[in-house]
Amino acid sequence: MPTATVEDYVKRLYLEQERIEPGALVQPGRLAAAMGVVPGTVTTMVRTLADAGLVHYELRAGVRLTEAGERLALHVLRRHRLVEQFLVKVLKYDWSEVHEEAEHLEHVISEKLLERIDELLGRPRFDPHGDPIPDAEGQIESRPNRALSGCVAGEKLRVECVTAQDAEFLTFARENGLSPGNRLTVVRSDRVAGTVEIRRRDGKTTTLSHRSAESVRVSDAG
Ligand SMILES: [Zn+2]
Structure with a gap:
């Protein structure tokens, strides 16, 4: 092993x-x-x-x-992301605090327990951060997405995932309507100032640095 x-x-x-x-x-x-x-x-x-x-x-x-390396990586990601989903859905953890737990558990969880969790959760395709969960065969879904930092004023978007994993930023993201599945509109993107202002559905606005906006992946909200 x-x-x-x-x-x-x-x-x-x-x-x-x-x-x-x-x-x-x-x-x-x-x-x-x-x-x-x-x-x-x-x-x-x-x-x-x-x-x-x-x-x-x-x-x-x-x-x-290599192909073997990719297979192993996908299996580790499967364990990590399923554990995160389990912690949020079943144990009611906040999505900002599950990453650290999953970093440990991904190395020790048995195949049997993993399979039980997958079944219990109804074989979820995405983790709480919006990242795709590889299936048991190592197949992984990818939704086309791009960084919020590259979006322009007026664009209507859906948050797909937040690639940063530090709890502080994830808490900020949650409190400001940047959880996966949320919708937002870009109010202003200022390259010189290095900021992106967004408006949530409830009308509240938030300003992010371009650096933070790089880790928020979005798709067009049809
Ligand atoms: Zn994680």
Whole structure:
């Protein structure tokens, strides 16, 4: 069985790959920053992952998951996101506090318990943050979405997911109508000031920094 560290690396690599061009390599520095470790640690780990057949690695150029690596990453994401959904739906956790719990539980939950949770929840397709939950075969749904930071005044949007995971921002997001499924209109997007102002359905407005708005993924609200 892969260690928790191996699982964390392949999961993080999968999430980083999603943010760059399909097929491109993730730069080791980027992976190090995402993992919160020094580049040397990543280099050592990437070699271990390459030996295990989980990543394809080109010296200095970067790294990407092999098919086996992607399978493992999707399985870890499935465990993580199903656990989050379970904590919110059944145990009534707030969506801003489930990530930390899921970070631990994703490595230890048994297949049997996972299957029971999936069944109990009616095989949900999305987690509380709006991220898709891979199914048992590793199939994952993707809804076309883009960052709120790139939207312009007048656009009517639906929040698909919030990619930031820190509890403080998630609480802010919830309190300001930025939970997945919520609808909003862009009032103003000011590139120079670096701010985006949005209006919720109840008429209240909120201003976000462009940086925060980057982690709010939206789609057109038809
Ligand atoms: Zn999470």
